[in-house]
Amino acid sequence: MSVLEKMSSAEAIALENKYGAHNYHPLPVVLNRGEGVYVWDVEGKKYYDFLSAYSAVNQGHCHPKIVRAMVEQAQTLTLTSRAFYNDKLGVYEEYITNYFGFDKVLPMNTGAEAVETALKLCRKWAYEKKGINENEAQIIVCDGNFHGRTTTIISFSNDENARKNFGPYTAGFIKIAYDDIDALESVITSSKNIAGFLVEPIQGEAGVYMPSEDYLAKAKALCKANNVLFIADEVQTGIARTGSLLAVCGNCSCENKCEKQATYVTPDILILGKAISGGAYPVSAVLANDDIMNVIKPGQHGSTFGGNPVAAAVAMAALDVVTDENLSQNARKLGKIFRAEIGKYIETSNIAKLVRGKGLLNAVVINDTEESDTAWNICMKLADNGLLAKPTHGNIIRFAPPLVMNEEQLLDCISIIIKTLKQFEK
Ligand SMILES: *Cc1c(COP(=O)(O)O)cnc(C)c1O
Numbered sequence: 001m002s003v004l005e006k007m008s009s010a011e012a013i014a015l016e017n018k019y020g021a022h023n024y025h026p027l028p029v030v031l032n033r034g035e036g037v038y039v040w041d042v043e044g045k046k047y048y049d050f051l052s053a054y055s056a057v058n059q060g061h062c063h064p065k066i067v068r069a070m071v072e073q074a075q076t077l078t079l080t081s082r083a084f085y086n087d088k089l090g091v092y093e094e095y096i097t098n099y100f101g102f103d104k105v106l107p108m109n110t111g112a113e114a115v116e117t118a119l120k121l122c123r124k125w126a127y128e129k130k131g132i133n134e135n136e137a138q139i140i141v142c143d144g145n146f147h148g149r150t151t152t153i154i155s156f157s158n159d160e161n162a163r164k165n166f167g168p169y170t171a172g173f174i175k176i177a178y179d180d181i182d183a184l185e186s187v188i189t190s191s192k193n194i195a196g197f198l199v200e201p202i203q204g205e206a207g208v209y210m211p212s213e214d215y216l217a218k219a220k221a222l223c224k225a226n227n228v229l230f231i232a233d234e235v236q237t238g239i240a241r242t243g244s245l246l247a248v249c250g251n252c253s254c255e256n257k258c259e260k261q262a263t264y265v266t267p268d269i270l271i272l273g274k275a276i277s278g279g280a281y282p283v284s285a286v287l288a289n290d291d292i293m294n295v296i297k298p299g300q301h302g303s304t305f306g307g308n309p310v311a312a313a314v315a316m317a318a319l320d321v322v323t324d325e326n327l328s329q330n331a332r333k334l335g336k337i338f339r340a341e342i343g344k345y346i347e348t349s350n351i352a353k354l355v356r357g358k359g360l361l362n363a364v365v366i367n368d369t370e371e372s373d374t375a376w377n378i379c380m381k382l383a384d385n386g387l388l389a390k391p392t393h394g395n396i397i398r399f400a401p402p403l404v405m406n407e408e409q410l411l412d413c414i415s416i417i418i419k420t421l422k423q424f425e426k
Pocket of ligand 1: 149274
């Protein structure tokens with residue numbers, strides 16, 4: 001069909017099925033427009049977006065400030081590669097390092113690339129600064145982790161789907177239970193070859209699992225005592241999603257990081273992606289101080305698109321929005337309402353078992369098995385009722401709307417969610 005004709009949902013889905021690799025199993029809605037907390041399908045039906053592209057669209061769909069920055073830069077200069085300097089990258093590097101409080105940034109494009117960058121940086125630091133013998137460095141990771149899809153990253157995944165038949169796997173990783181400080185202590189002190197500890201402050205893909213209150217602070221202290229780098233993957237939890245700029249910020253009420261807060265943990269390496277661009281463009285970043293970042297010399301790592309002028313302009317606009325519109329505070333306030341209201345419903349529900357989360361990264365656990373398709377069926381019904389969410393497992397639904405939502409919209413959404421869940425009560 002001609003691209004000028006309007007396409008139905010069925011036609012668009014058929015095209016993807018026929019010509020696209022089947023590496024995803026999307027909900028059968030075909031979207032063609034987004035604005036703020038809303039998206040529309042090709043038939044014109046309006047939905048609340050409760051996934052936000054896995055927390056990339058924290059600033060809301062097509063935020064005018066971000067779009068303007070992107071269009072203006074796209075009309076001026078899009079890509080030089082790092083073979084030459086450009087007039088946006090340095091400005092952005094100063095901006096983002098001040099914003100998060102690190103000496104330096106290494107710009108990449110996707111979350112997985114940023115994780116790879118952090119792993120390489122950690123290994124190089126281990127050989128050149130810590131003095132580990134070549135090829136012997138080990139990095140500790142957690143059960144249930146999600147850090148992306150590269151060959152190395154899936155090497156230390158527990159998800160059989162993500163791993164099986166993609167071997168041989170990259171060596172040099174030790175897996176321990178998440179939120180188990182004793183396990184971390186015993187591994188970290190067992191060998192001189194431990195280079196880093198890679199952790200998600202909240203495990204998003206696994207189903208929004210939050211560690212004990214003091215886990216991250218204790219983990220950081222163990223890392224420090226043993227000269228091991230604490231590497232925080234905040235690709236999903238960062239950029240105001242959990243009610244503070246970073247999830248390692250704890251419950252701080254300041255807009256930027258606040259080291260006075262008892263629960264604040266400074267990562268040695270911070271990994272960001274997703275919402276750093278408000279979902280407008282692939283932008284990711286690895287932040288660290290000079291003693292770590294300076295081990296990378298010219299020619300040792302790179303990316304053709306990493307740090308391009310459009311990415312730089314978009315990321316600055318997107319981070320401006322986070323500050324200007326108080327998205328951390330809003331996420332914190334609305335998250336409390338969400339958990340309180342859903343929690344009240346759960347007291348008398350036989351279909352929803354539990355609500356958990358922080359800020360506007362929440363999950364509802366459904367009263368069925370992990371292998372069931374109940375969560376999927378509920379998401380289909382939610383879509384019918386005008387709200388888009390996606391299961392992370394057979395019995396867990398993640399609820400993560402754009403952080404520009406207001407209280408009235410949230411209350412409307414809560415009533416849609418409760419109404420839908422009630423249709424599944426036994
Ligand atoms: C999404 C995600 C990634 C991977 O990001 P991509 O841009 O999809 O490569 C890595 N870590 C975490 C915690 C994520 O949620």
